Amino acid sequence: MDFIYMAEATPADSQRKPLVRSFLPTNLLVWLGVLPFFLFAILFILMPSSSLVVGSFQDTQGHFTFKNIVDLFTPSILNSYLLSIQISLVTAIVGALFGFMLAYAAVLGGLPRWVRTAVMTLCGVAANFAGVPLAFAFVATLGRTGIFTASLRDAFHFDIYQHGFNLYSFGGLALTYLYFQFPLMVLIIAPSLDGLRREWREASENLGSSTWQYWRYIALPILLPSLLGTMILLFGNAFGAYATAYALTGGFLDLITIEVGNQISGNVLYNPNLGLALALGMIVVMSVSIGLYSWLQRRTARWLR
Amino acid sequence: MRKINLWAWFWIFLGALYFFGPLYGALDFSLREKRGTLSLIAYQNVLKDPNFRNSFTYSTLIALATIVVGLLLIVSTAYWVHLRLPQARPIVDFITLLPFVVPAIVLVDGFIQIYSGPPFALTNTPQGTNVLLMFGYIVTAMPYMYRSIDAGLRAIDVRTLTEAGQSLGAGWITILFRVILPNIRTALLSGAFLTFAIVIGEYTFASLLARPAFGPYMVLLGQDRAYEPAALSIMSFALTWAAMMIIQLLGRGAPGQGQVAVAH
Numbered sequence: 001m002d003f004i005y006m007a008e009a010t011p012a013d014s015q016r017k018p019l020v021r022s023f024l025p026t027n028l029l030v031w032l033g034v035l036p037f038f039l040f041a042i043l044f045i046l047m048p049s050s051s052l053v054v055g056s057f058q059d060t061q062g063h064f065t066f067k068n069i070v071d072l073f074t075p076s077i078l079n080s081y082l083l084s085i086q087i088s089l090v091t092a093i094v095g096a097l098f099g100f101m102l103a104y105a106a107v108l109g110g111l112p113r114w115v116r117t118a119v120m121t122l123c124g125v126a127a128n129f130a131g132v133p134l135a136f137a138f139v140a141t142l143g144r145t146g147i148f149t150a151s152l153r154d155a156f157h158f159d160i161y162q163h164g165f166n167l168y169s170f171g172g173l174a175l176t177y178l179y180f181q182f183p184l185m186v187l188i189i190a191p192s193l194d195g196l197r198r199e200w201r202e203a204s205e206n207l208g209s210s211t212w213q214y215w216r217y218i219a220l221p222i223l224l225p226s227l228l229g230t231m232i233l234l235f236g237n238a239f240g241a242y243a244t245a246y247a248l249t250g251g252f253l254d255l256i257t258i259e260v261g262n263q264i265s266g267n268v269l270y271n272p273n274l275g276l277a278l279a280l281g282m283i284v285v286m287s288v289s290i291g292l293y294s295w296l297q298r299r300t301a302r303w304l305r
Numbered sequence: 306m307r308k309i310n311l312w313a314w315f316w317i318f319l320g321a322l323y324f325f326g327p328l329y330g331a332l333d334f335s336l337r338e339k340r341g342t343l344s345l346i347a348y349q350n351v352l353k354d355p356n357f358r359n360s361f362t363y364s365t366l367i368a369l370a371t372i373v374v375g376l377l378l379i380v381s382t383a384y385w386v387h388l389r390l391p392q393a394r395p396i397v398d399f400i401t402l403l404p405f406v407v408p409a410i411v412l413v414d415g416f417i418q419i420y421s422g423p424p425f426a427l428t429n430t431p432q433g434t435n436v437l438l439m440f441g442y443i444v445t446a447m448p449y450m451y452r453s454i455d456a457g458l459r460a461i462d463v464r465t466l467t468e469a470g471q472s473l474g475a476g477w478i479t480i481l482f483r484v485i486l487p488n489i490r491t492a493l494l495s496g497a498f499l500t501f502a503i504v505i506g507e508y509t510f511a512s513l514l515a516r517p518a519f520g521p522y523m524v525l526l527g528q529d530r531a532y533e534p535a536a537l538s539i540m541s542f543a544l545t546w547a548a549m550m551i552i553q554l555l556g557r558g559a560p561g562q563g564q565v566a567v568a569h
Contacts, residue, residue, distance in 0.1 A: 033385035034393055040378055041400045044440045048415025049407055055418055102320040109313025119317065122324050125542075125549045132508050132523045133541035134327075139527075140535040141330025148330060179327065182320070240408025243508035247524050257410045264414055264513050276418065279411040286406045 049283065055276035068277035077259070081281065084239055084256040087170060091177040092234035096227065098178070099185025106186070107193040120190065123183035130180045135247035138176045142167045168249050176248055177241065181234050188233065192226045229296035232289045239285065256282060328542060335535035347536040351526075360522035364511075367439055367518065368504040372497045375443040375450055380493070383454045384485060387463045401451040404444050409509040416441060417513070434514050441510040446503050450496040457492025461485075495552045502548040506541050 059065045071077065105111065106119040141148050144161060152158050166172055196219055204214045242257040251258050256278065263275030338346040351357050386393050404412075420427040420437055427433035466488065470480040486493065508520030523541075527534040 030389050031393075034382050034390060034397070036378060037382040037397065037400075040440070040443070041403075044416075044444050045400070045403050045407065045412070048412055048419050051418040052411065052415050098319075101316045105313035105316040109316075110310055111313050111317065115317060119320065121549070121553060122321075124553070125546050126324055128502055128549060129542055129545045131506055132520055132527070133506060133538040136523070136527060136534040136538035137327040137331040137542070140334035140538065141327045145531070146330060147333045148326075179323065182323070186320075236405065236408075240410065242408070242410045243520065247508070247527060250528070257408070260410050260414060261509075261513065264410075264417060272418075275414060279414040282411050283407060286408065290402075290406050 052276045052280045052283065055273050056280045058273055060271070060273060068271075068273050071274055072277055072281055076254075077278065080254050080256040080259045081285070083170070083254055085285070087174055087177065087255070088235045088238035091174050091181045091238045092231045094174070095178050095181030095234050096185050096231045099182035100189055100227065102182065103186040103190045103193055107190055108196070119186065123186040126183040127180050127187060130241075131243040132247040134176060134179060135244050138167060138172070138179075138248065142172070142175070168252070170253070173245060173248060173253060176244060177238050181238065184234060184237065185230055188230045189223075189226065192223055196222065225296045225299040229293050232293040232296070236286055236289050236293075239282070239289075328539075331535045331538040331542075335532055335539055338532040347532040348540075350530075351533050351536050351540070356522055360517055360519045363517055364505050364507075364519035367435065367442065367516075368501045370439050371442040371446065371504050372500050374439065375446055375500060376454075376493060376496065378443065379447065379450050379496075380454055380486070380489075381481075383451065383458055384463065384481065387458045388467060397451075401448050404448055409441070409445060410513070412441065412444060413510050413513045428514070431516075434516060438510055438514050438516055438518075441514075442500070442504050442507065445507070445510075446496075446500040449499050449503075453492045453496040453499070454489065457489035458485075461488045491555050494555050498548045498552050498555075502545055505544060 056068050057064055057066065059067065102119065106116045138146075140146055142160075142165075143149065144167075146167075149160055152160060167175075200218055201214060204218055209217070240257065242261055245253060245255050245258060246261065249258075251262065260275060260278050260282070263272070263278060335347050336343040336345070338344060338350075382397065386397055407415075416437055417428065419425065420433075421429075427437045463485065466484050467480055470484045475484070506520050506523065507518070508524060511518035512521045512524070523534065523537050526537065
């Protein structure tokens with residue numbers, strides 16, 4: 001293992017040599033090759049993002065103020081953040097659990113090989129089938145006149161809408177988000193499950209451990225960082241979602257993405273700088289979760305060589 | 306062993322139900338425009354609608370522009386980083402991950418802030434806004450495009466191929482277009498189809514920049530028609546499915562496939 005690693009490291013080392021010379025002026029020319037990319041990144045990622053930071057601390061006349069940041073802590077805005085965080089947490093946890101069971105069944109469940117191929121393919125499609133068309137599919141299935149709703153009503157005189165179900169609510173939106181959440185979990189966690197070596201299970205069984213003990217003391221501790229890391233990815237995935245929520249609820253569910261959208265298109269009492277502060281708050285939430293993600297990734301990387 | 310198998314089948318069954326349920330619902334619903342019989346009227350209505358054709362054409366063109374400009378930018382950067390600037394890799398990697406931290410709705414807010422006034426008043430003209438939309442899509446697709454191309458470049462020996470080309474007297478353009486690109490065509494095509502799948506039905510950027518794209522058209526149709534949205538849903542699904550199948554066929558045996566795009 002170590003030998004292979006060293007053999008691979010040699011060409012990379014020879015490529016790394018310019019590091020020393022890179023501070024000499026002649027090598028500045030080499031950096032010109034990536035200039036377009038950095039220009040692009042500055043113009044279309046860094047400048048727009050920093051304009052949010054600057055604008056959040058300005059009033060409409062351009063004077064410095066903390067008012068927009070203070071206004072973020074009014075109950076209605078806090079509720080929007082809270083609702084977005086709630087739906088992201090719920091769909092991340094449920095999606096991760098369901099996705100894990102599905103991936104486990106497909107990878108280690110002892111099923112025929114084609115099942116695994118089919119599951120991975122379908123998950124690839126489902127994880128990419130999101131936004132407006134996904135909302136339409138759920139309306140056609142579980143909406144007030146949807147196929148499932150109507151057939152239950154016709155066959156059993158049972159109206160799910162009179163028994164607490166509503167697609168255009170928190171629960172319905174969560175159900176819709178899960179359609180792209182659990183397949184993403186399957187796609188990301190399957191390689192980690194492949195990394196669970198058969199020898200570990202055999203070794204633990206030889207030492208007389210039960211299935212429960214194998215999971216509690218061996219498999220779960222190894223998988224935990226990548227499980228949590230993937231959950232955070234799912235969290236961010238749901239937290240930034242706008243199109244699906246807008247198409248499903250028509251902008252009436254008070255998510256933070258919907259709020260930002262309303263501020264931009266001027267559907268509410270218009271204060272552009274408050275809109276920027278709302279967006280800045282989202283970046284803060286995302287940065288915290290991505291920071292957690294990369295920390296967990298580093299902890300789990302060494303097990304998956 | 307049998308017990309484990311039964312449990313595994315149970316979860317597979319549940320997953321299949323979740324996957325096919327809404328698809329079946331949309332398909333069934335889309336065929337019921339005419340009371341009492343199954344018909345393709347909803348699909349015919351959609352295809353007849355000039356707004357459908359216009360918005361779909363518009364989104365296809367934007368997707369093509371995104372693919373061409375995005376690939377040029379990212380391939381040249383990734384190639385240069387592999388060949389001459391390995392020390393720039395950490396920062397390039399970091400930048401390509403930034404779109405995950407900045408959701409589309411947040412980025413579009415910043416776009417409007419910067420590009421609706423001087424010195425770069427892009428949103429004042431339709432052409433300017435189209436360019437802005439394209440760059441927004443390049444940012445969105447960048448993480449997936451870069452990963453696909455980076456994996457493709459990793460799999461070939463960039464340095465040896467370039468030196469071989471040079472010693473045979475080829476210039477930079479010849480080397481890039483006749484040596485490197487043909488060797489990573491799988492990665493290029495995967496990146497292209499993935500980008501197409503992201504851009505074609507995208508709603509957030511298009512709607513907030515007020516461009517007549519396919520995503521906003523679908524939402525508009527969803528507000529005043531009942532059966533046509535379901536038909537659009539099925540058509541979009543077929544497109545996504547086709548793009549993913551092509552990526553999988555291309556990626557068979559090649560590294561760096563199994564990509565996921567996330568643009569909700």
